[in-house]
Amino acid sequence: xxDQEERISETTRLGLEIVxxxxxxxxxxxxxxxxxxxxxxxxxxxxxxxxYIVDCDPDPGYVHRGEExxxxxxxFIQNIPHLERPVIHDSSNITYSYSLAxxxxxxxxxxxRAQFIRAIASELNRQxxxxxxxxxxxIFLGHSTMFMWPTGxxxxxxxxMEALTGARVxxxxxxxxxxxxxxxxxxxxxxLRQVTNxxxxxKEYEDIFYNNPLLRQRTEGVAILTKEDAIKLGVTxxxxxxxxxxxxxxKAEPYDxxxxxxxxxxxxxxxxxxxxxxxxxxxxxxxxxxxxxLLDKMPExxxxxxxxxxxxxxxxxxxxxxxxxxRGALGxxxxxxxxxxxxxxxxSVGSFRNLLALPHLLVGSKLGDMPSVYWSLxxxxxxxxx
Amino acid sequence: xIKDLVNPTNFNxxxxxxxDVLVRALDKPLGYAINWGRVxxxxxxxLETACCSVEFGAASGPRYDVxxxxxxxxxxxxxxxxxxxxQGTVTRKMAPRLRxxxxxxxxxxxxxxxxACAITGGLYIDSYNVLPGVDGIIPxxxxxxxxxxxxxxxxxxxxxxxxxxxxxxIK
Numbered sequence: 236x237x238d239q240e241e242r243i244s245e246t247t248r249l250g251l252e253i254v255x256x257x258x259x260x261x262x263x264x265x266x267x268x269x270x271x272x273x274x275x276x277x278x279x280x281x282x283x284x285x286x287y288i289v290d291c292d293p294d295p296g297y298v299h300r301g302e303e304x305x306x307x308x309x310x311f312i313q314n315i316p317h318l319e320r321p322v323i324h325d326s327s328n329i330t331y332s333y334s335l336a337x338x339x340x341x342x343x344x345x346x347x348r349a350q351f352i353r354a355i356a357s358e359l360n361r362q363x364x365x366x367x368x369x370x371x372x373x374i375f376l377g378h379s380t381m382f383m384w385p386t387g388x389x390x391x392x393x394x395x396m397e398a399l400t401g402a403r404v405x406x407x408x409x410x411x412x413x414x415x416x417x418x419x420x421x422x423x424x425x426x427l428r429q430v431t432n433x434x435x436x437x438k439e440y441e442d443i444f445y446n447n448p449l450l451r452q453r454t455e456g457v458a459i460l461t462k463e464d465a466i467k468l469g470v471t472x473x474x475x476x477x478x479x480x481x482x483x484x485x486k487a488e489p490y491d492x493x494x495x496x497x498x499x500x501x502x503x504x505x506x507x508x509x510x511x512x513x514x515x516x517x518x519x520x521x522x523x524x525x526x527x528x529l530l531d532k533m534p535e536x537x538x539x540x541x542x543x544x545x546x547x548x549x550x551x552x553x554x555x556x557x558x559x560x561x562r563g564a565l566g567x568x569x570x571x572x573x574x575x576x577x578x579x580x581x582x583s584v585g586s587f588r589n590l591l592a593l594p595h596l597l598v599g600s601k602l603g604d605m606p607s608v609y610w611s612l613x614x615x616x617x618x619x620x621x
Numbered sequence: 622x623i624k625d626l627v628n629p630t631n632f633n634x635x636x637x638x639x640x641d642v643l644v645r646a647l648d649k650p651l652g653y654a655i656n657w658g659r660v661x662x663x664x665x666x667x668l669e670t671a672c673c674s675v676e677f678g679a680a681s682g683p684r685y686d687v688x689x690x691x692x693x694x695x696x697x698x699x700x701x702x703x704x705x706x707x708q709g710t711v712t713r714k715m716a717p718r719l720r721x722x723x724x725x726x727x728x729x730x731x732x733x734x735x736x737a738c739a740i741t742g743g744l745y746i747d748s749y750n751v752l753p754g755v756d757g758i759i760p761x762x763x764x765x766x767x768x769x770x771x772x773x774x775x776x777x778x779x780x781x782x783x784x785x786x787x788x789x790x791i792k
Contacts, residue, residue, distance in 0.1 A: 269715065270699060270722050275669035276715070297715045298671050301748040308747065317744045323672045323769060367675065370682075386682030393679075403771060404675060617672050 262289065267605070269297055277616035279593070283602050291597040293590060298620040306580035311337050311547055314577070315407050321584075321618040323404045325364035327356040327396075328560040329618075330409040335490055335556035336567040337411040341549040348537035349413035350491040355426070355529050356399065356408055357558070358522045362433070363392050363404075364561035365515045368613065372512060373444065375606040376453065381444050388436055395429055398422060411547065413540035423530055430523045437520055445513060454509040458596040458608040461506055468592045471585045472563025473518060473613050476502040477510035484559035495532070498525050508604070511611040515561075548575040562586050562613050586619040644791065652791045659703070659729070660783045661691035666702040668722055671709030673736040673769045680772035687772075692779050704731050704782075705759075709769070710738035710745055711752045723759045731786070733778055734761045737768040744768065 261284060268278035276297045282290035302321065306314050318333055319326035331353060338345060345353075366385040373381025393403055398419050400406035408415050444450060460470070465478035475482055481500040485493045501517035503510040551573045557566030563585025570579040589612045596608050669677075680687050692704070699722055711719060723730070734755050737743030742753035755761060762785060765778035 269718055270666065270668045275667075275674060276671065297712065297718075298710065299712060299714065299750055300671075300710055300745050301750050305745070305748055320672055320744065324675050367678065370678070383683050386679065387684060390679070390682070390684045404769065 261285075265602075275616060276620070277614075281597065281602070281605065286601050286603070288597050288600055288602060288605065291594040293593055295587075295590065295616060296620050298617045300621070302621045303580050303582060306577055308576065310575040311341075311411060311577065314580075315410060316405070318582075319405055319407060321582075321621055322364070322560070322562075322615055324367050325360050325561045326404065326406050327353075327360035327408055328364075328558055329565060330407065331357055332556050332558040332560075332565050333567050334409045334411045335558070336554040336569045337547070339554040339556060340552060340569060340571050341411060341543070341547045343412055343541050343543060345413050345491065345541060346538040347492075348534045349539045349541075351529050351533040352414050352418060352539060353409055354492050354496075355526055355533075356396070356406070356414070358526050358529070359392055359396055359399075359426075360406075361522050361561050362519050363389055363396070365519050366392070368515060368561070368610075368615075369440075369444075372607075372610050375610045376450060378444065378447075378450070381440075384436075384440065384443075388433065391429060392433070395422075395426060398425070410540075412543040413538070415540070417539045423533075426526065426530060430526050434520065434523050437516060437523075440516065445516065450512075451509065453604070454512060454607055454611070455505075455507060457508040457604050458600050458611075459506050460511075460592060460596060464595065465506075465592075468588075468595060470563070470589050470592050470612075472559070472561075472589070473514040474511055474589050474592065474611075475563065476500065477514045478506045479504040484557055484564050488557075490556065490558060492529070496525055496528050498528075508607055508611045511613070512607075515613065546575045548573065557583070560585060562615060562618070563589065582621055584618050584621065585613070586615045589614050590619055648790060655791050656787055656789070660786050663692050663704045663731070663779070663782070664702045665692065665704040665706050666699045666722060666726065668699075668705065668719065669708050670711050670715050670719065671736075671738060673709035673739075676769045676772055676775065677706060677708050677735070680775050685772040685776065687776060687779065690776060690779060691783070699726055702726055703729060704733065706733045706735050706775075707739045707755045707759075707761075709736045710743070711755050711758075712750050713752065714750075716752055716758055719755070720758050731763075731782055732759055732761045733763045733765060733775075733782060735765045735770060735775060735778070737766060740764050740766060 262282050264280055264282050266278065266280050269276055277295060278297065279291060279293040281288050302318065305317060315330055319330050322329050366389040370382045370385040396406060397403055399422060400408040460478050462479050465475055465480065479502060481502045483500040486500050498521055501514060501521055503514055549571055551571055553570045555566060555568045557564050565585055566583040568581040569577050572578040592612060593609065597605060600608060679685060703726065705723060705726065734740050738745055739755045742751055745751040746753060763778045763782045765774055767774050
């Protein structure tokens with residue numbers, strides 16, 4: 236009797252093992268990137284059970300170039316060109332917060348006209364960044380028209396920035412103490428015309444892309460990031476605003492001229508993938524309003540650059556300033572020991588925080604939703620790796 | 622005697638010699654046609670290594686449109702590709718992947734090093750995690766300077782590569 240019992244229990248154990256192995260075999264591990272149509276310089280592995288993702292493991296760091304360490308062997312002015320390389324299509328914003336932090340360390344005031352020009356450059360760059368993001372989002376969803384239209388419209392704003400700064404994407408325009416040079420002749424009219432045309436274009440984007448039933452089906456109600464989760468994960472920028480929280484650094488802790496500008500923080504309460512894709516478009520529209528006000532209120536003449544010693548240095552101390560970039564809060568924490576070179580620079584970027592939400596959103600959603608969920612997080616790998 | 626001569630080594634030698642003769646015979650009439658096909662259908666691998674990818678994206682946009690020069694913006698498998706554009710800085714983590722992608726591509730394959738970082742390390746030459754140029758790991762055909770290169774520069778680089786292909790002998 237006992238032999239029989241043992242035999243039965245052994246058979247059950249063997250059977251259970253076979254079932255377990257079969258269950259493990261059912262899960263398939265897929266590696267996405269770095270050679271991948273969209274993700275580019277980023278890799279993540281997903282485990283799928285049939286059509287559903289059960290596990291996600293992001294692997295950033297393919298473009299880690301040691302920016303923070305490199306800052307330590309260059310002086311404050313020499314640091315500007317390489318600090319804008321992480322997001323070359325949003326370079327005015329990434330040097331904006333650096334300039335603000337250095338100004339706080341060196342203790343200089345920025346002329347009023349320079350503050351306006353900086354804000355205009357920053358808003359134009361936000362549009363350039365968001366258009367590129369939108370173009371890649373179109374590719375992710377197999378919508379080729381949405382790659383061509385924003386890429387073409389982006390060139391017009393790039394022309395404007397080229398007239399202002401002299402470079403296509405890497406401007407090095409914001410420097411500690413103001414901006415590098417004054418606006419060119421006829422810039423104001425050209426900028427106004429561009430903003431008016433661009434607002435008309437945004438309506439067409441809505442018609443062809445955002446009101447497209449295919450996009451709606453693929454993104455509405457997909458990968459919901461609730462208000463509580465968004466706060467817990469610490470996401471910023473458009474992802475946070477798509478979860479129903481009206482938080483914008485320009486409004487929460489206004490820098491330079493932004494406390495004199497009248498604008499609304501754009502946010503949606505639906506918390507899904509569609510909201511995260513739609514908030515950047517609303518941001519671009521609000522950005523057009525801001526540029527119009529800035530051009531209206533800008534003083535006609537004046538200094539654009541405060542007098543600064545050739546190799547600026549301040550007393551020992553630390554500074555932390557942040558701005559609202561295309562991807563969210565972008566802050567620089569600089570420690571100075573009294574020499575012309577910084578002792579330590581820490582860059583806090585929005586992309587890396589938004590990446591933390593990726594495993595949270597992907598687990599439980601379908602494999603087909605992966606591209607739209609991934610790119611809706613407004614994530615730029617080069618910036619996150621620094 | 623004949624049995625000793627018929628072995629795999631000699632067979633391979635004979636096949637390669639016959640191949641050489643065939644290639645020499647076909648080079649003149651067919652070489653032009655084959656190179657013409659290769660020149661106007663360069664398929665780049667979609668491997669972005671750093672920030673120059675933004676300008677590569679702009680080059681395939683409507684204003685610069687590299688497709689009119691026969692560079693197809695491919696979103697397919699790398700087994701069908703014959704061009705790899707190294708778009709910027711190559712870090713220590715990316716270098717083995719770049720080499721792996723290059724090894725997996727079928728012959729003939731061409732390499733364009735785009736940007737100062739891919740040529741010498743550029744701005745990041747003194748960084749601890751960046752390779753000083755990509756030519757240490759894969760052979761480069763055309764160097765396109767700039768940080769980042771303008772789309773016109775990239776297009777000129779690809780046209781130089783096409784010139785090179787036109788003049789090369791078929792393999």
